[in-house]
Amino acid sequence: MYDFNYKRASSVDDATASVAEADEGKFVAGGMTLLPTLKQRLAQPSDLVDLADLGDLVGITVNDSTVTIGAMTPHAVVNASADVQKAIPALAKLAGLIGDPMVRNRGTIGGSISNNDPAADYPSAVVGLGATVHTNKREIAGDDFFVGLFETALEEDELVTKVVFPVPDKAAYMKFPNPASRYAIVGTFVSQGPQGTRVAVTGAGSHVFRQSDMEAALEANFASEAVENIKQDDSDLNTDIHASAEYRAHLVTIMAKRAVAEANG
Ligand SMILES: Cc1cc2nc3c(=O)[nH]c(=O)nc-3n(C[C@H](O)[C@H](O)[C@H](O)COP(=O)(O)OP(=O)(O)OC[C@H]3O[C@@H](n4cnc5c(N)ncnc54)[C@H](O)[C@@H]3O)c2cc1C
Numbered sequence: 048m049y050d051f052n053y054k055r056a057s058s059v060d061d062a063t064a065s066v067a068e069a070d071e072g073k074f075v076a077g078g079m080t081l082l083p084t085l086k087q088r089l090a091q092p093s094d095l096v097d098l099a100d101l102g103d104l105v106g107i108t109v110n111d112s113t114v115t116i117g118a119m120t121p122h123a124v125v126n127a128s129a130d131v132q133k134a135i136p137a138l139a140k141l142a143g144l145i146g147d148p149m150v151r152n153r154g155t156i157g158g159s160i161s162n163n164d165p166a167a168d169y170p171s172a173v174v175g176l177g178a179t180v181h182t183n184k185r186e187i188a189g190d191d192f193f194v195g196l197f198e199t200a201l202e203e204d205e206l207v208t209k210v211v212f213p214v215p216d217k218a219a220y221m222k223f224p225n226p227a228s229r230y231a232i233v234g235t236f237v238s239q240g241p242q243g244t245r246v247a248v249t250g251a252g253s254h255v256f257r258q259s260d261m262e263a264a265l266e267a268n269f270a271s272e273a274v275e276n277i278k279q280d281d282s283d284l285n286t287d288i289h290a291s292a293e294y295r296a297h298l299v300t301i302m303a304k305r306a307v308a309e310a311n312g
Contacts, residue, residue: 048085052094059103059206062096063183067204069094074206076119076158079150104157104208109134112214112241118157118207126151135176137218137236137310141168144222146229157207160192163199163254165285166230170247170255171220177242178212196253215240217269219309221302222250225289232290235302237261237310239269246274246303251284251295261303271307274300 052069056062066072070093075081084090098104104119109130116125125131126143145151145159145168159169160180173180173189180187183206192200201207215238222234231250235258238245244266246258264273281296290298 049088049091051085051092053097054094055097055100057100059101059183059208062098062101063204063206065094065096066206069096072096072204074098074161076155076161077121077150077153079146079154080158080162080164098157098206107131114138114212114214115209116156116212117209119155122146122151122154122156122159123148125156134214135212135218137220137238138172138176138212141172141220141236144168144220144224144229156210160210161199161201161207163193163197164230165196165252165254166225166232166234166250168220168222168231168234168249171231171234171236171249172212172247173210174255174257175220175236175245175247176212176215176218176238176240177245178210180207181209181211182207190257193254198254213241215242217310219306221306221309223298223302233295233298233302235299235306237265237303237306239265239310244269248279248299248303251279251299253283253285258299258303265307269307269311271304271311274303274307276300277303 072094073092075097104117106117108115122142122145132139178189218238220236222231233250236247246261249255261274279296279299281292284292284295286292
């Protein structure tokens, strides 16, 4: 680990100003990704600005049409929320599939989507439900938020404050997890509701993407038979020690089929 300055922010304005003023400032949320990265000397920020005291960024609000989750809300809280379980059970389930109990108790939704790991689970829900990401500066449509490998639409000193998920008519998430980390080798989130029919795939490519052939088929017939013969093109998919691009493409279809079956009850 390299030396850095450490500060606990007292407000959103204090946090964003501190990062803006630093040579290379970084927010720390749960630290589940950032701290291992620092320990391995893969990053050398000049300043860490801790969001731990920003209680306003923790919490869940549910009404008839939306579920709003504060950026600093840990995955375990989303998973255990009776309100989320009732409004968007697929979202509560997804949060419970992330990592292990320690990761779920420390890791936050804001940290997860800002980090944009290609195998992270939450990006598939943000895109798969057509959510909106709120920051200290603006509102960003989920479809525009994830722009590349570990890359988002956020500016350096821009802080995610909350994510607003529209309540769907039906939704489900299925993932084929890496047996060690639980990260998604492939995860597929499907939904039908106010944001149309959506199929969002994580783990397979450089970042989450929508599977438009499956969306069109499900728009006509929201049944698992509608997607079971749709093949995912593997030319842009990831190959690594865990799975080939060809295998990931196969899993996209299988996970989509299972997700639709679950969404239909
Ligand atoms: C062993 C292990 C297993 C895991 N398994 C999974 C898994 O199965 N599925 C999965 O999805 N994830 C998994 N994760 C990741 C984990 O779920 C966390 O969500 C992730 O590490 C980031 O969240 P965090 O709150 O810890 O963020 P941090 O590590 O604190 O920060 C991550 C990045 O986001 C930035 N950031 C943090 N908060 C904000 C904000 N509000 N606004 C703007 N930028 C911000 C930070 O500056 C940093 O660049 C795993 C992690 C570990 C260590």
